[in-house]
Amino acid sequence: MNKIQLFQETFRGRQDVVPRHWVSKDGKKNGYSPLCKNEWNELLCQKTRGKPCRTCKDKDHIPLSDDWIRRHLDGVDILGVYPLLADNTCGFVAGDFDNHNGDRTPLADVKAYYEACQVQEIPCYILRSKSGKGYHTYIFFNKPVPAWKARAVAFALLQEAGVIGNDADISSFDRLFPNQDHIIAGGIGNLIALPFQKKARKKGHTLFLDPDTGFADPLGDQWKVLSEINRIDESDLDKLIEEWSLKPKKYETNSSAANPDGWLIKALEGVDEGIPGRDSTATKIAGYFTDKLPKKDILAILLAWNSHNRPPLETGVIRKIVDSVKRYKKGESNHVGRGRIKISIGKS
Numbered sequence: 001m002n003k004i005q006l007f008q009e010t011f012r013g014r015q016d017v018v019p020r021h022w023v024s025k026d027g028k029k030n031g032y033s034p035l036c037k038n039e040w041n042e043l044l045c046q047k048t049r050g051k052p053c054r055t056c057k058d059k060d061h062i063p064l065s066d067d068w069i070r071r072h073l074d075g076v077d078i079l080g081v082y083p084l085l086a087d088n089t090c091g092f093v094a095g096d097f098d099n100h101n102g103d104r105t106p107l108a109d110v111k112a113y114y115e116a117c118q119v120q121e122i123p124c125y126i127l128r129s130k131s132g133k134g135y136h137t138y139i140f141f142n143k144p145v146p147a148w149k150a151r152a153v154a155f156a157l158l159q160e161a162g163v164i165g166n167d168a169d170i171s172s173f174d175r176l177f178p179n180q181d182h183i184i185a186g187g188i189g190n191l192i193a194l195p196f197q198k199k200a201r202k203k204g205h206t207l208f209l210d211p212d213t214g215f216a217d218p219l220g221d222q223w224k225v226l227s228e229i230n231r232i233d234e235s236d237l238d239k240l241i242e243e244w245s246l247k248p249k250k251y252e253t254n255s256s257a258a259n260p261d262g263w264l265i266k267a268l269e270g271v272d273e274g275i276p277g278r279d280s281t282a283t284k285i286a287g288y289f290t291d292k293l294p295k296k297d298i299l300a301i302l303l304a305w306n307s308h309n310r311p312p313l314e315t316g317v318i319r320k321i322v323d324s325v326k327r328y329k330k331g332e333s334n335h336v337g338r339g340r341i342k343i344s345i346g347k348s
Helices: 003-010 064-071 106-119 146-162 222-227 235-242 263-267 278-289 294-306 315-327
Strands: 021-024 030-034 089-097 124-127 135-145 173-177
Touching: 003 064, 003 222, 064 263, 089 106, 106 135, 106 146, 135 146, 146 173, 146 235, 173 222, 222 263, 235 315, 263 278, 278 315
Parallel strands: none
Antiparallel strands: 021 030, 089 135, 089 173, 124 135
16 A cells, blocks of 8 residues: 555545635635635636635535645645544544643643543554644544544543543643534534645654654654554444443434524523523523534624623633533533543443
């Protein structure tokens, strides 16, 4: 197997759509958009009219190819991957730890998570992120497994590490990839940047890090590491799921009892202090948007909403609610002990 095939098989996600990083001409905006055959076609591309790709009816996605991977590895482009497959399975589960605000300790959180994985005999790989400010953690599977199983076990390991949970301090953990258990109708899930991009590699970023150096330095032969990746089976997840009594995420229904018509519009008008009050309403709004929008957009919505509250919540409280909802989905926050022995979670 050549390097391109090895890379593609290891970080395998959706093959029919490829996200590429872009930067605006003025350098003020950047992001990822799926490669499209109609990009900048004046007759078909909405971007030529200042409209976003996500609402375009003329999308014609370009599938992944060896050439695109080569461009990524050579530093011509920066690509990402959508880990959640069409059948709601994934070939790996990755964690994102960052320090964008300069007040978190991602390396300490990563080390704790790695140790929790080691205790459970789950191979875990650590890479520095593209920005160099954070880390990505990877657990690989021999073949695609149901995303809910991968995410449930990863969340339990994060709790065992003390990175998330009712008693945990605000940590650097941001999210898991895939970020959903199931594909939303018409969606493609969330993307994670692919590693080994040449420009990032030159800085020592997006490479497998050496545990023996405290994840300070990259391992020597990156392609050798890639060729010898240790993977686990679905049965390994099943054993932990049974032992820890983990359950798939329960999704909110659309019944009038769960979400009466117009509840969101009413909630966004602001609320008075009391029960049910500002905290619970903020949590409900954040929960509604959590699988629909990036965290920064949810935060912007809640900060705007907060200006209508009587009185407003402190900004720090809003940020904490958004962080909490993003991390602790319903059915994913069973308490896990922090002992450094194999753990067993009893039913409550």
